[in-house]
Amino acid sequence: MEMEDYALGFNPFFADHSKQDRRLRPDLCGLSVNIQDLPGQSLKLSKVLDRRTGIVSRATLVYRATLEGRRDAGDVVLKSSWQHHARRSEWYVLQQLHEDSRARDHIVVAYAGWEQENTSGAHRRAKFGTRASTVLDDRALRHTVLEYLNPITKLSDPWHVPYIGWSVLKAIQFLNEKRWYHRDISIGNMGFLTLPECRGVLVKLHDFDLSKNHGSSSETPHWTGTLPFMALGLLKHQESPHRLGYDVEALIWCLLWIVRVYDDGKPAFNELEDHPLRGWFRDWLSLHDLVDRKLAYLQPPTRRPFTNTFYRSLDGVMTHLAWTWAAPIREWNNLEPSESEGPETGDGGLANMYEDSRTVTLQTWMEERDWNRPRSPCSCGDHFADN
Ligand SMILES: [Zn+2]
Structure with missing residues (x-):
């Protein structure tokens, strides 16, 4: 060509x-x-x-x-x-x-x-x-x-995770208010800078190559984002119109990825074979298989720590975050595969996960845990300090 x-x-x-x-x-x-x-x-x-x-x-x-x-x-x-x-x-x-x-x-x-x-x-x-x-x-x-913007993984302390989560949620909501979807929320598309005036850290989104105005017809397939962070609903229904909840769920997968994969800013493994979440991006048989794997990751029966040793102090809160988001689909996962594959009703709550109101639920969840308050504020008080 x-x-x-x-x-x-x-x-x-x-x-x-x-x-x-x-x-x-x-x-x-x-x-x-x-x-x-x-x-x-x-x-x-x-x-x-x-x-x-x-x-x-x-x-x-x-x-x-x-x-x-x-x-x-x-x-x-x-x-x-x-x-x-x-x-x-x-x-x-x-x-x-x-x-x-x-x-x-x-x-x-x-x-x-x-x-x-x-x-x-x-x-x-x-x-x-x-x-x-x-x-x-x-x-x-x-x-x-x-x-x-500096790579987001350089904000490597455990207490940075809530700040990243809150900042990116606010960015997604800002875009939504302007009637845009980012559509590729991923670790690589988050970054930060230090503000010279207050030495505060500002977390931002970049890479708008896949972004889409709410009103425009999709010019590109919207499931071309970064696979490990893609929302379950999008993996399952690749032709469905994009929804706010897809971007929000991608943020949750990013946070779960950071606390499992990184150790003080560096991947905590040497060989790809040892990657703790390799099933999210390789060796899956179909997108539906990937959905099942990622769903199983969220479910209590197959519960393992959501964090590695470095982030162990966050395990309780990350578990609660995963379960809070997955709450509407637990019932679906308890069905036999043959039943869950059927018509729309077989989704057993998957569609409910992406109601716009769930973004508000998540925001409230974060506020209740002080994710909106910098643990160590900068001189202006709005950001967390860079050291
Ligand atoms: Zn500041």
């Missing part, structure tokens, strides 16, 4: 304007990139953070960079990916959301975004004489400059 060739030759799209000879270089670190629409500002690329191939954002490359030429310059991220030409860009989505000033507290800040000229399939094919309208899978190379 023509696109693949372009994807493989991904790096050399930037000519180095800081060098006289403008030759293309295989290693772009140290390179300066001009920002289209922002004259006088440029990016100095320092490190490749992530190199991904996915269904929606094919060949995504993420650089850490320094934004030069503006007053609040600092560490940023340059994200470049091949995306459907017709799909709204992450830059567009984030600009819309940031029209509300509260967005800064919940989601990543975007500084710039542009589409590389002449990279869409339609344009390239048209140049060779093919009618552009015949191109169905048309992609273009898009660049977005974003605020740098």
Whole structure:
């Protein structure tokens, strides 16, 4: 496929304007990139953070960079990916959301975004004489400059978990209020920064590649998110319209993942075979099989500690969290598999899990346990202190 060739030759799209000879270089670190629409500002690329191939954002490359030429310059991220030409860009989505000033507290800040000229399939094919309208899978190379967020797993103390849970719930609710779903709540899409004014820590969501406006028809299959964190209802009914509860449940799976997998910010195992939750992302036979496995994980009869030794002090509260969320489906799990596979009634409460009111239930549950109060507040009192 023509696109693949372009994807493989991904790096050399930037000519180095800081060098006289403008030759293309295989290693772009140290390179300066001009920002289209922002004259006088440029990016100095320092490190490749992530190199991904996915269904929606094919060949995504993420650089850490320094934004030069503006007053609040600092560490940023340059994200470049091949995306459907017709799909709204992450830059567009984030600009819309940031029209509300509260967005800064919940989601990543975007500084710039542009589409590389002449990279869409339609344009390239048209140049060779093919009618552009015949191109169905048309992609273009898009660049977005974003605020740098630290990986969430660096907030590694047990008492950080409630703060992460509360912060991300608030972010999901903020998006919902603006009539957006994130649709890919996962460990990799949460991050944090330290506010210079109060030394408080702010937890935010990033990566809006799969996000969707409530009113828009789905442009991409919405079960392309990160599998281990995907809601049971979504795994079971992949064609159902997206719901607020799917994003909320993904948050719960993320928290359960952190307290089982990480030990002071690092995975607590060496070999993949020893991964305590490997059944969530490999060796399953079907999505329904995965649903059964994850459901069994939540159920009292197969109860094991929800936490590893490092997070053992949270075991009681994480158990209660899992059971509180799973409460409507316990009955379903007690049915014989043949009965549970039947018509809609066979779901025995699965649909009830995703009523919008359950988000309120979860919020109340967190408030009752002081998850909304930083244990060690910053100087402004709204965040927890960074040390
Ligand atoms: Zn603060």
